[in-house]
Amino acid sequence: MKFSIDTLLPHSNDMIMIDEIVEISPEQITAKRLIKEGDVYVSDAKLAGFAMLELMAQTIGAYAGYYAKTNGAKPTLGFLIGSRKFDILKDGIEVGVCVHIKAVCSIQDESGFGVWDGEIYDQKQIYATAKLSVLSPNQETLERMKSE
Incomplete structure (x- = not known):
């Protein structure tokens, strides 16, 4: 099944x-991005470099959105809780370069908490x-979080 990215992530178009x-x-999931002039976080x-963490987080978000839609649910908000071992090996990615972003699940529990290697x-x-800690709650958990 194939879905457009904007239906998997709850971001506005400029932030995808x-x-x-x-x-x-x-x-696991592998996504790609062609870095373009005018992209958010592109300068000179x-x-x-710091935006590479967001690329990884959005890739994990697309994973959660994909499986939500595949199972007949609506994609919900996800949260980057933190990261460890975030190593920037090259200072930035030049405009015109197409990169792949790979995320492999280390652990994922029923609450939606997971640790991913990106x-x-x-x-x-x-x-x-990087090693990313994320929370991808289902709709019921998200509603409960909002009301608390």
Whole structure:
């Protein structure tokens, strides 16, 4: 099943930072992005290093949205709780470069809490790696969180 990214992520169009899902399975996802002039967080013809964490987080969000839609549910908000071992191996990604963003699930519990290993790369190099802690609650849990 194929869905457009804007139906999987609850971001406004300007803030969606991935172009498409390349591969997805129950354990992992790979997305891609062509870095363009005018993209959010692009300055001096480069995507800022810190923004690579957001690329990884949105890829995980697309994973959650994909499986929600596949199961007949509406994608909900997800939360980046934190990261460990965020290594920026190259200071930024140049405009015109197409990168792949891969996220592999280490653990995921029933509440929606998960830990993912992320990596951003192209054919020549790895740009960044990180271990991300996320919360992707289902609609019922999200409503309960809002009311508390």
